[in-house]
Amino acid sequence: MNPGERRVVIVLFDGVDLLDVTGPPEVFSLLRRETDGEMGYEVVLAAETTDPVTTASGVRVLPDTTFHEAAARGIDTLLVPGSVEVDARRRVRALADPAVVDRVRTLAGRARRVTSVCVGAHILAAAGLLDGKRATTHWSTARQLAAEHPAVEVDADPIFIRQGDVWTGAGISACLDLALALVAEDFGEGVALRVARQLVMYLKRPGGQSQFSVPLDPVSTTRRVEDLRHYVAHHIGERIGVAELTEHAHVGERQLTRIFKAELGMTPSAYIESARVERARHRLESTDDTLERIASACGFGTTDTLVRAFRRRLGTTPTDYRRRFRPDPG
Structure with a gap:
């Protein structure tokens, strides 16, 4: 990599949410243009094999490399997207395949920084990476995260939370805010502002800002x-x-x-x-x-x-x- 370049490895697996995978790279890709190539990210899509991965939307994505090769080359930022299932009663549940969890646990040990997008926080939690930490996820699965992982302090309100070298993001659009925050940390607020302007975004919604789209009234049963x-x-x-x-x-x-x-x-x-x-x-x-x-x-x-x-x-x-x-x- 160039001196001003950082490697981001995005985890792929069958059923992953496509926008979780493609959203952050859209932010990262503008950095090189805004700095005349002096700064940038190398985004690598990694999976168990290099065979096409079918996302939740049905679109197939071709991985750049395998998990093993990604770990061997080194990782600056590990980005973990999420996946959900919807039952017959239209209830949303986040998924965390044990095989994916094991891979993420291993890759995280080789990364400087670990991040999750949306319900990807459930995978980090299952890997033990959020124990004793405050974390967020999409509002619709926050109760599930808290119930399944009592060692995690779940806060469903912020759009993203940073706890040391672990970052968790909320709803899908919040992945852009999270990615901008990563750019600001890596290359400075001024550069992040230029990227935000290209995306016609506010720089930058603070991590503590609420998920404005959260419905006020959860479903009650009585x-x-x-x-x-x-x-x-x-x-x-x-x-x-x-x-x-x-x-x-x-x-x-x-x-x-x-x-x-x-x-x-x-x-x-x-x-x-x-x-x-x-x-x-x-x-x-x-x-x-x-x-x-x-x-x-x-x-x-x-x-x-x-x-x-x-x-x-x-x-x-x-x-x-x-x-x-x-x-x-x-």
Whole structure:
């Protein structure tokens, strides 16, 4: 490799998500152009053999090399994409083939840095590479990751998380943000900014920023919880709290907390705040209301409370959120 070049090895296996594989290289490929060839990445697709690999979309990809050869040549960054299955009830489950897990464990021992894209975090976790670390994955499989790997501190909200030399990314589009963050670490913020401009991306969404596309309401299975969610939605602008919910549900505070944690994975107070943030998001996107009016209409009371909730939940401010996500009226 050239002195300014780093080798990225992307793991291939049957059923892999194609965009997980192709997204980061699109970012990496622009680096050489933006630096007149002085800096760049050598992207290598590695699999068990060099036979074509069939992705989840049905598109076949031809590996550049085998896992064995990739390890022998040296690895700067190991990138692990993911794969999912969807059952008859439309539930999404991340997959982690034991053979792939074993290969990733071996390759990781020869890499300076290990990263996962989307549900690829499940493979890293199965390989023991996330034990004792904070990690993220796609919101739809976060509960699965936490349940199957209790030694991992799962945080489903950020778009990516760095823990030393291990990086995990969230939803599929977040792989671009993760790749940009890698470019910034390797070659500097200025270079990453030029790459981001070519991609018409923001440089760079901070890793702590929320997965904005995460649905607020997880699927619940009881009428009681559905009723409580409707109650919150219809009283969002009022001074509603845990006491009002316990009275409405005719249960004690401890029982209410157990119900919310079991069904929605959060406390009643956290759910109320999430509901208010979600309502405020939509008003920021669809109206020209002032922050004061939005804070009042969504039950925050003051703009300071609104701003703190946005920073806590989304890793940004209401003003910045509106600037980025308000459709251009023109």
